[in-house]
Amino acid sequence: MLGEICRGLWLTIKHSFKNRVTVQYPDVKEEMPVGYRGLHKLLRWEDGLERCVGCKLCSAACPVDCIYVESEENDPEAPTSKGERYASIYEINELRCIFCGYCEEACPVGAVVLGNEYEFCQDDRGKFLYEKGDLLVERTEDHPELHARYDEKNLLTYV
Amino acid sequence: MANLLIILGKVLVGFGGLLLLAAYMTWMERRVFALIQVRVGPNRVGPSGLLQPIADGIKLMFKETIIPAQADKVIYLLAPAVTLIPALAAFAVVPFGDSVTVLGQKVDLVLADINVGILYIFAMAGIGVYGIVLGSWASNSKYPLLGGLRSAAQLISYELSLGMSLLGVVMISGTLSLKGIVEGQAGMPYIVLQPLGFLLFVICMLAETNRAPFDLPEAESELTGGFHTEYSSMHFAVYSIAEYCSMITLSAVGATFFLGGWRGPLLPPVVWFLIKVLAFMFFFMWLRASTPRLRYDQLMGFGWKVLLPLSILNVMLTAGAVVFLG
Numbered sequence: 001m002l003g004e005i006c007r008g009l010w011l012t013i014k015h016s017f018k019n020r021v022t023v024q025y026p027d028v029k030e031e032m033p034v035g036y037r038g039l040h041k042l043l044r045w046e047d048g049l050e051r052c053v054g055c056k057l058c059s060a061a062c063p064v065d066c067i068y069v070e071s072e073e074n075d076p077e078a079p080t081s082k083g084e085r086y087a088s089i090y091e092i093n094e095l096r097c098i099f100c101g102y103c104e105e106a107c108p109v110g111a112v113v114l115g116n117e118y119e120f121c122q123d124d125r126g127k128f129l130y131e132k133g134d135l136l137v138e139r140t141e142d143h144p145e146l147h148a149r150y151d152e153k154n155l156l157t158y159v
Numbered sequence: 160m161a162n163l164l165i166i167l168g169k170v171l172v173g174f175g176g177l178l179l180l181a182a183y184m185t186w187m188e189r190r191v192f193a194l195i196q197v198r199v200g201p202n203r204v205g206p207s208g209l210l211q212p213i214a215d216g217i218k219l220m221f222k223e224t225i226i227p228a229q230a231d232k233v234i235y236l237l238a239p240a241v242t243l244i245p246a247l248a249a250f251a252v253v254p255f256g257d258s259v260t261v262l263g264q265k266v267d268l269v270l271a272d273i274n275v276g277i278l279y280i281f282a283m284a285g286i287g288v289y290g291i292v293l294g295s296w297a298s299n300s301k302y303p304l305l306g307g308l309r310s311a312a313q314l315i316s317y318e319l320s321l322g323m324s325l326l327g328v329v330m331i332s333g334t335l336s337l338k339g340i341v342e343g344q345a346g347m348p349y350i351v352l353q354p355l356g357f358l359l360f361v362i363c364m365l366a367e368t369n370r371a372p373f374d375l376p377e378a379e380s381e382l383t384g385g386f387h388t389e390y391s392s393m394h395f396a397v398y399s400i401a402e403y404c405s406m407i408t409l410s411a412v413g414a415t416f417f418l419g420g421w422r423g424p425l426l427p428p429v430v431w432f433l434i435k436v437l438a439f440m441f442f443f444m445w446l447r448a449s450t451p452r453l454r455y456d457q458l459m460g461f462g463w464k465v466l467l468p469l470s471i472l473n474v475m476l477t478a479g480a481v482v483f484l485g
């Protein structure tokens with residue numbers, strides 16, 4: 001028994017010379033992998049038009065019903081999206097969201113994606129209701145990490 | 160007057176130091192654990208997390224004291240003190256350094272050099288368990304009760320062997336006073352003469368202070384928190400301080416009996432004493448991080464069937480050696 005205890009002690013003392021695995025979080029931040037499911041983003045095409053066509057498939061796929069979409073006809077002179085319609089209201093309740101990624105898989109045009117951002121604490125429940133303006137990116141080019149999610153056929157690379 | 164001041168000073172330094180050390184043991188324990196588990200440990204409050212024990216203390220002070228409705232309130236509130244006071248008092252007879260000269264007087268760095276020092280320590284350690292049993296009984300709840308019963312049974316089983324393991328040293332040195340024992344080790348520490356005694360002492364000391372692998376009284380996986388399950392706030396803190404104090408005291412006893420107390424080359428005696436005590440404490444923590452907990456019947460069987468015969472054997476061998484070899 002003593003021999004076994006000594007072996008155990010030797011093992012633990014060897015571990016204490018290893019490199020630490022702790023990430024000193026607020027000081028050091030880790031790069032999230034492709035396919036990380038964080039805060040949602042609504043993407044645009046290269047020409048700046050919104051991808052979302054207001055089809056509500058994401059809303060239907062969502063297991064906890066936390067997406068709310070209302071759609072309207074595009075103005076033919078100045079279209080908002082490439083389809084017939086676009087989402088006039090697009091809200092996600094991030095408190096209810098379970099970050100399953102089904103919305104992302106359901107979307108036919110690759111409009112809604114779960115981004116890499118995970119630091120979105122708030123001090124009030126109301127602030128977790130993200131509206132379209134909060135979710136829509138200015139230019140998709142600014143978010144290379146989101147690009148990596150789609151191949152040239154516009155299919156999710158990691159599903 | 161000067162005498163009184165010196166005594167007061169010694170008491171303040173001795174007990175203050177002990178309490179401070181006990182508080183910092185929590186920090187050391189967490190750091191050592193982290194070290195072994197390839198983590199970092201508390202490092203945010205102050206440099207290297209050195210202010211963490213103070214922050215923890217403040218936090219505990221501001222917590223609410225919860226008293227279970229069915230508890231025996233007076234005993235429930237007093238029990239932690241019953242554990243802490245003997246744990247502190249036991250330290251009084253441990254010499255933590257050579258004599259120094261203060262205000263033109265020779266002062267021995269021991270709070271009270273009584274000639275039955277080691278018996279006194281055992282008596283105090285024995286009283287300490289009352290605090291645990293009373294606290295667990297007064298909580299009027301099943302987990303603490305089981306923890307308290309285990310603690311009492313464990314203490315009885317291991318105190319015998321603990322005393323026996325030190326008997327060898329007492330026979331060689333011919334004194335019960337801790338100061339005398341340190342003086343007896345001027346040539347070489349008794350660990351050389353009493354290796355078996357030392358081994359037995361370390362094992363019993365773990366059981367006596369309820370440390371892993373003998374931490375049955377607070378086995379969290381089966382008894383949630385053991386005897387202090389119902390305690391919160393400062394009452395809980397007092398229990399854990401008492402536990403660390405008795406660990407330090409027994410480490411000091413071990414250092415005094417087997418490693419030559421404050422003796423050592425070059426560095427001042429107090430520093431040597433601290434180094435030895437800390438080495439013991441480190442071993443405590445290292446062992447806790449490495450070993451699983453014993454089953455209860457194994458613990459009892461080990462105490463009565465292995466440790467006790469071995470310690471009796473050790474006593475007899477030592478007695479024979481003292482008689483025949485001088």
Ligand code: SF4
Nearest residue numbers: 062097098100101103
């Ligand atoms: S990630 Fe899942 S839960 Fe969250 S919005 Fe998308 S479908 Fe709903």
Ligand code: SF4
Nearest residue numbers: 052053055056058107
């Ligand atoms: S995000 Fe996609 S699935 Fe949801 S409404 Fe817009 S186009 Fe349809």
